[in-house]
Amino acid sequence: MSTQASRSAARTMLSPAVILLFVWMIVPLVLTLWFSFHRYNLLTPERYGFIWFQNYANFVTSPDFWGAIVNTLILVLGVLFITVVGGILIALLIDRPIWGQGPVRILVISPFFIMPPVAALVWKNMFFNPTNGLFAAAFHAIGLRPYDFLGQAPLASIIVIVAWQWLPFATLILLTALQSLSSEQLEAAEMDGAPPVKRFWYIVLPHLSRAITVVVLIQTIFLLGILVEILVTTNGGPGTQSTTLTFLVYKEALLNFDAGKAAAGGVVAVILANIVAIFLMRAIGKNLDA
Amino acid sequence: MGQITLSKVAKRFGDAEVIPPLDLIIDDGEFVVFVGPSGCGKSTLLRLIAGLEDTSDGRILIDGKDATALGPAQRGLAMVFQSYALYPHMSVRSNIAFPLKMAGLDKAEQDRRVEGAAKVLNLTNYLDRRPGQLSGGQRQRVAIGRAIVREPAAFLFDEPLSNLDAALRVGMRLEISELHERLKTTMIYVTHDQVEAMTMADKIVVLNAGRIEQVGSPLELYRTPRNLFVAGFIGSPKMSFITGAEAQKAGGATVGVRPEHLRVSPSEGPWRGTVGVSEHLGSDTFFHVHDTGLAPVITVRADGEVALSHGDTVHLTPQADKIHRFDQNGLRI
Amino acid sequence: MGQITLSKVAKRFGDAEVIPPLDLIIDDGEFVVFVGPSGCGKSTLLRLIAGLEDTSDGRILIDGKDATALGPAQRGLAMVFQSYALYPHMSVRSNIAFPLKMAGLDKAEQDRRVEGAAKVLNLTNYLDRRPGQLSGGQRQRVAIGRAIVREPAAFLFDEPLSNLDAALRVGMRLEISELHERLKTTMIYVTHDQVEAMTMADKIVVLNAGRIEQVGSPLELYRTPRNLFVAGFIGSPKMSFITGAEAQKAGGATVGVRPEHLRVSPSEGPWRGTVGVSEHLGSDTFFHVHDTGLAPVITVRADGEVALSHGDTVHLTPQADKIHRFDQNGLRI
């Protein structure tokens, strides 16, 4: 379908999206770069001035920086792990013939519709809260001392909340992928003498690899930006145990109102995000083309 | 060994009886083709034998032992699927070796058998490719390879050629026949294409709506079809059926004549009509004759050199000894 | 009217020259079939004519007027796609009426033409169905209906039957031929199936790797193939090729004999071999003869009644006047 006419039509039709996204990307980016070289604290505008890489140096050498990177990675990988593994298991489960497939599916995807602040508030207050939360009640019921989830295992708790929100997404994508697996392939493996576990390992899992990459790619993009959940539940603490890179930037931007340092942090975050992205896109590119 | 006996085997999906109780014996080493129109239950029957579906009734014996309750892997059969069902993420080598790996054979033995099968099937140069990088015919061969290495008691094929193009189909058909000649293993082959059935089978089982219409060798079916269904199904182009007075005269409610048993002449013969489309194959020519008053269209095979054009009037003479007569119930007289 | 002239038409995709410059004239009312192996550029050529691809070089004239720069809609051609390309969300009626709607015809005229086409194609009862509710053959007819209503200068068909099963394919092939008889409109038909080409075409264009190997009527190609490629491509089963001393004797570097031009006998004849697979079609039997020392396999057509089995020794006699001789370059002598 490539005549001159259709190609130029395509260019015309593509351009609004490309131009808009380009502007959306480049204008804030340039401004951010500009600010990142300036001392620019909203609260002390009189001290505005050009300071070369000072903001970057301050941001990167801050004692929380490396911890934040590690926390970011743990958060992203933790959520990915739970959602992918959980998603596969749930997809396998609801792919089978059961009564009430519709309602079950509705229940399973429900968390996807919940706005992040609500999810975080509900989990924090009604589940994790060590005195009034349901988990505390459950611990009580079996005679244990309540566990202070957000205090003792802040990052893990946040991972649980975020994973809960993203589990439906992973499940749905994996489920559609699972349903696209030809039953003949499974039957062939059965004829070939593969028992269920081996069929899963040798046939189903490889078939899902593409869907898994898609889940990983999309979720990573969203997960790198997780902020509200941290803000509502732990505020990055205790200490800096649940401080991620995004949260660190947030602290500069909305606690210190240091627009310059926040910009520098943002640029650092973008660079790191893009390293992750290139990594991912290499992988997914391979998988998407196949 | 690979003698398979079906005794009163039936299959129901919910309330729908797809296969009414049916008996069939497949001898060791035979090439049996199940043929019939789409939806008649061929695949279902094959899958019952494979163990991929549970029988609703009856018993399946393999080499005399009751296999009705065995799982697909325990029956010692191998199956080649219509879609090939290759594992797309494995190399050809791993695909073929997969059943051996599952059986726990050691690596050296696996390699030996894979190499052997690859040689037989001309796949040696493709062992390291993925199925996605192969042509249709090559994929088909890989699927067969995967079946061969298991050295099964019988091979089951479910329309293995229907995804290939015409030329390849002919080639692969030959290859499978040759394979059968070489291995002498029982093969059960499902197709809806009567040409495939005729050319490949030792024994054809014609199915219609789950019932067996006739079992026999290709030539038996060709020469003495038991009823109208088989008569119409076997032979290409189709037999033409004549009803009415002319049929009564010949001694049946319906009379069938195959295109190759009609002589065409511009001037003489009992039946008269006009030529419609003519198909020149070089070797032969098929004329479609209309307006005979006997049947909507009568197909005639003539020599490749006969030249008649659209609208010409022709006369047809059936070979008297090659006429098939059927009674009101469609049964052969 | 529908005379189409290609003059020095070429197509490159990037650096790959898929169609080297090529000349071709298609006369008004002709049924032209492009045939050739997969990937040889048949579809590309058809799409160049349709205007769905730009030519890299050369000019396309339709009824003498230069159409090279016209868009697909302006050329007055109609196309039937391999996948039918029906609009799944529209009823059959809307599908057929779509080109008329695009042309801005009034509702009454649209209905009149749709009804007409539906009558011709036996679709009247299905006009309110969606394509998804139709069988393969019916869908194919809708696609043709959509083409007919436009009253185009020529029809373009791209492998329109390859998604149908064997029996239907034969039926639809006849319908298209009958349609051509009735409409007498130019038709260009792409297929890789030489049987279709032979049975339908007034004129066959054999393509190979983008080049035209030969143009001619089916019987011309059957009787006097210009080179080895055409000889091997036309005719089913394939011609057998013999090289070496025996070929020299017959007067060529390679000699080809069609299966139907060999006589088989258990005892006498110049060529000797053993029977491999034999295919019984009832009407005919094809033997694959091995070990002749002349060619890997020689295919022979015999009467349906001849009975020879695997391993039998046979003698073959070619009909001397039906032998095809080719020189070292593969050209007909």
Added chain:
Amino acid sequence: MARAVSTQRKAFNTVVAWGVALLIAFPIIWTVLTSFKPEPQAVATPPIWLGFDWTTKNYHDVVQQRGYFSFFLNSVIIALGSTALGLLIAIPAAWSMAFVPGRRTRDLLMWMLSTKMMPAVAVLTPLYLIFRTLGLLDSRLGLVVVLMLINLPIIVWMLYTYFKEIPGEILEAARMDGASLWNEILYVLTPMAIPGIASTLILNIILAWNEAFWTIILTVTDAAPLTKFISGFSSPQGLFYAKLSAASTMAIAPILIMGWFSQKQLVRGLTFGAVK
């Protein structure tokens, strides 16, 4: 050709699946239950499952304190507006990428996606300044544009993968039939892609409805959606579980109900090319 499964197996699977499903949805169910409890019972230990004094007082209180309708209306307008605008821009773009692919198509797609990787907080101040200059602060239009841009890459990708599954031959047929580009998209592509477009639409509404950074930062009152509504409830003084639950329920109910009703459509197109 799915194999028939024995009834016992099916029963077992059903029980397990329902168990898991209820577990996953439990936080939502619990929130809704809690919203009907009187405050003291909301924090009672051990928790009261159903035998509490059902009341709608919390809803009355919440609405009285904060209002609801204008937040709801803004959420609707912003979600629908950004989705409509996004589709309007994304459909042609996805058409181009799917049917007239170039060598760089995939790179382009990945680039689009990468624009989502900039942490929002980092561009907060620049964007705030831009919005101030353009007078878009606290305006629905501003939010519609921002959310549209945020989600555009996802929309384009979803539509692209969906369009790619539509055989190009059908569009070519339309072209042969004399359809202009506009007619081709209007009469053929769009109706055929309805499932994909519906799915994209739903996903985008969900994402826009739930976006909780820009909607809070860039609005004050006129354009404030439900995310802003909920951010006033995160910790009022005293016992607040029941009121928080009521407010939460009110914030999520519309989208949850929409999601349930359009579940099939959402699921149908939500593949991002994960299935080949």
Added chain:
Amino acid sequence: AQDTVTLTIATVNNGDMVRMQGLTDDFTSQHPDIQLEWVTLEENVLRQNVTQDIATNGGQYDVVTIGTYEVPIWGKQGWLAPLDDLPADYDVDDLLPSIRAGLSVDGTLYAAPFYGESSFVMYRKDLAEAAGVTIPDQPTWDDIRKAAEAMNDPDNGVYGICLRGKAGWGENMAFLTTMANSYGARWFDENWKPQFDSPEWKAAITDYLDLMNNYGPPGASSNGFNENLTLFQQGKCGMWIDATVAGSFVTDPNNSTVADKVGFALAPDAGHGRRANWLWAWSLAIPASSDAIPQAKEFIAWATGKGYTELVANSEGWANVPPGTRTSLYENQDYLSAAPFAQMTIDSINAADPNSPTEQPVPYTGVQFVAIPEFQGLGTSVGQEFSAALAGEKSVDEALAAAQDVATQTMTEAGYITQ
């Protein structure tokens, strides 16, 4: 008649502010040309939104609710409209002097206090009695410790003491700074050198952790004002040291299960001349960028005037009037008798001195905060360290050392410390 003007008012989502929204008919009936639009947000979100807007001159708000921390900083920046020409019947001189001082820059008032607060001890009289301890009106930290130990009964869901643990300059650091003040510690010396390496800080934090680890509720590291309030209202705390406004909540029978069992005492001391109480006022101010300054002033005069106090008293009862802003309120017998905590509140407020929060000299103003722009971030970072110590992730020494580091880095970057 002139066009109607719409005032956009940003408020915190606490009870008094919400109540005010319910009473605005009174204002709008007096001012038919002014419409009010409310933005009610959680404290942190409010602060972020408002600061972002004011600092970038966004002009979204006409009246903002800010605290004693922001007013001096923003007033100095010129971001706030001075409240110098308030009507005579407003009676500026009636404002409590320490509060007024905290809201003025160089003698000019930049915000009007809506309510003021200090902090004090709330305790369960019934539990104390049952445990056989008494809490004096002017307790020492030692008294508190003993009482906590006596009342602690975790098996029955009662914890000896609830204190803030959630990280944040306005959360745990508000409390910890006052506690440190009472131990004689300070944030910075006169040269802005951080003082977390001092023995006073160590003593304060050690005692804090000791109290919380032994007698505090589980998960205290995420408890802030609201969490503790909930706990106390449910009867799960023996004592709670927090804002004086909480007095009216814990004694409100509608929400509190222990309303009639609460006793009050001044914040504790450790013999260093300062009690551990803070000074805070949620106040209404007008951003300089507002385009409706005169109308905003009218609103502020209404909302923080004497009339409003009476309005609330008439409609909701005296116990619910906003406390801590006016001398006259504490001379009103109706109020004093309706609010058992009133005297303790005014005493606490009067005991706080923003200019001299601790016994050693300091270069800053602010009792529980340091009134410099960098404090929000710094206070939160330090708060996180102590929160981590409370959660058991760090030892006292580690937390203090980390606090010292981050404070030194911040102050150096900001140019307070010059090498």
